[in-house]
Amino acid sequence: DAKTTQPTSMDCAEGRAANLPCNHSTISGNEYVYWYRQIHSQGPQYIIHGLKNNETNEMASLIITEDRKSSTLILPHATLRDTAVYYCIVQSGGTSYGKLTFGQGTILTVHP
């Protein structure tokens, strides 16, 4: 599976949009981009995933560049409860289907 690169940490003011970037320049055609987050001492929570089109759900939006080499997770109105480690993961649809390889993620801190 392709490797991802994320900033180590980011800050965001409460109520503002949080834009979390992810670089996956070696992504291949059948690989999806998944986003999960982990609040301290809890199991990860699924946020959103996409292949090449932009996606939106009740939690967030996922913007994938046309060349698919990078993506951005957008939390439109961040709250204090959104403080967490956010993981961008590229998952293959091939023989390793279902396996998630977690990197170090981005520590997002939402402050008042």
Add this chain to the structure above:
Amino acid sequence: GAVVSQHPSRVICKSGTSVKIECRSLDFQATTMFWYRQFPKQSLMLMATSNEGSKATYEQGVEKDKFLINHASLTLSTLTVTSAHPEDSSFYICSARGYTTGEIYNEQFFGPGTRLTVL
């Protein structure tokens, strides 16, 4: 989204004893379950993948005789840490992927984790 539970949430045991951790999918059929381990200030590390009714596939470096995984039904997987030692102290997290009526889940749903402390 679908719900995954784990039991117990926290366990303390003596060195040399065995500990069993349960992972259940509450509202969907879990065709595949995953077990992860997370040490303090580190990311999650996949230990093994199990498909219902089949033997688990372990990641490189994970001792299959020490970490016994059973996935006997579509709603339950167990991880048994045999002869636990202090270095096995960690946060163990399971996840599951599967289906429910009319929907197939490609994403994984995670349990809340089990904090194991071996004295």
